[in-house]
Amino acid sequence: MQAAVVRAFGEPLVLEDRPDPEPGPGQIRIRVEASGLCHTDIHAAHGDWPVKPQPPFVPGHEGVGIVDKLGPGTAGISLGQRVAVPWLGRACGSCEHCLSGWETLCEQQVNTGYSTDGGHAQKSLAWARFAQPVPDGIDPREAAPLTCAGVTTYKAVKVAGVRPAQLVAVSGIGGLGHLAVQYAKIAGATVAAVDVTDDKLALARELGADLLIDARKDDVAAVLKAHGGAHAAIALAVDESAFAAAYAGLRRGGKLVMVALPAGGTVQLPIFDTVLNGTSVIGSIVGTRQDLAEVFQLHAAGRTRVIYETRPLSSVNESIADVLRGEITARVVLEP
Incomplete structure (x- = not known):
């Protein structure tokens, strides 16, 4: 598969051919259809924040695609199902924050495209419990920005x-x-x-x-x-x-x-x-799984519009430059 990889902070992303990732326990693999380009991806690639990711890594936390392989212990997710993989890749599920409806504050959380490889690739992994089913009728290119923005x-x-x-x-x-x-x-x-x-x-x-x-x-x-x-x-x-x-x-x-x-x-x-x-x-930091489910419900009901333009994954560096220059009206969605 092809992936856009951060090899070093502040340098252009490198398009690499990598083996398809294999899902572990509780994980699924998706064939990525669309991956929104968020400003957080740029901060990650530049190492801007105090808590930094560790290169090499694949950014992207607005990935939407079709489940093509299941790891053990992934009940509730089916092959062929369309899911979204948000910033909150996984939380512990047992701390005070998780138990009180604030899983986004979990100190043990894993963040997609930051502490684990993300969606700017042809295939990516996700934890089944945190992959959000995308309702029928929502275009994956519209679902991608909804997953974070x-x-x-x-x-x-x-x-x-x-x-x-x-x-x-x-x-x-x-x-x-x-x-x-x-x-x-x-x-x-x-x-x-x-x-x-x-x-x-x-x-x-x-x-x-x-x-x-x-x-x-x-x-x-x-x-x-x-x-x-x-x-x-x-x-x-x-x-x-x-x-x-x-x-x-x-x-x-x-x-x-x-x-x-x-x-x-x-x-x-x-x-x-x-x-x-x-x-x-x-x-205010992102939202929970329930929040994302509500976002998809509103969109499926025709209450929101997503303004985006699609570009190939190979344009990732050009797209980052356009975002930094303020030349993108709303969202770039990369298509692997």
């Missing part, structure tokens, strides 16, 4: 506690943001979309955003405050100044939900204002 923003809207008639700012309209706009609208919110490119702001309008804020020329916080301030801001732009602007645009009692992970990023919070305004600053 979808479930991550869906969870962020949940964590924000968004309610009807609230003002929600979505900062950064792209692979994640275009879905966050839709989930906030499904929750009944008035949505303010913040970005720095015309095409992404136009996409946000097309997907239901009520207010467009061009951060190149508008004072983001001032515009939000002119509308009463945001009840919640979902921070998706990989830029520290965007976090600060979203925070400043909150109303009293508002919530800043941090999702994007700029390399080495920090945010300075004014203690006085945070305390007196009753502001909440919350980190």
Whole structure:
């Protein structure tokens, strides 16, 4: 099989021919049909974060494909079934976090495309209990971005506690943001979309955003405050100044939900204002298996649209460069 491999941090990925992986106990093998390119893949390939993957490895945590081999102990999954393989490759299932519905906080978790090989390959392995069945009728190229971009923003809207008639700012309209706009609208919110490119702001309008804020020329916080301030801001732009602007645009009692992970990023919070305004600053990391099942249910019901473009796996380095230049409107989906 062919796979895109990180051999060394900061260097181009290498397309390699590798033997087909063999599933171990509790594992399945899938023939990958589509694999979304997430900014996390780029951070992984560059070794940007404090906890680093160990090269060589295959990135990709939005893999969708057909099960073509079963390891022992994989009841509930069938050959020929279409499944998605998310960031949460496996959790222990017995710690406090797992038992309380927060398996994404498990300290023993294994992350797809980071601590184990991921989906930027023709075939990949997954743990059967964490592979998510894809409902019939969902195109695998649409299911791929939903597997991370979808479930991550869906969870962020949940964590924000968004309610009807609230003002929600979505900062950064792209692979994640275009879905966050839709989930906030499904929750009944008035949505303010913040970005720095015309095409992404136009996409946000097309997907239901009520207010467009061009951060190149508008004072983001001032515009939000002119509308009463945001009840919640979902921070998706990989830029520290965007976090600060979203925070400043909150109303009293508002919530800043941090999702994007700029390399080495920090945010300075004014203690006085945070305390007196009753502001909440919350980190939100992907979503659980149940969250992903709900994301697929919403999409199967026609409630969401996935904006993507397909490219061959061989274009992975070119695609990474385009993402870093901001030239991708929403999501690149690689086809092995």
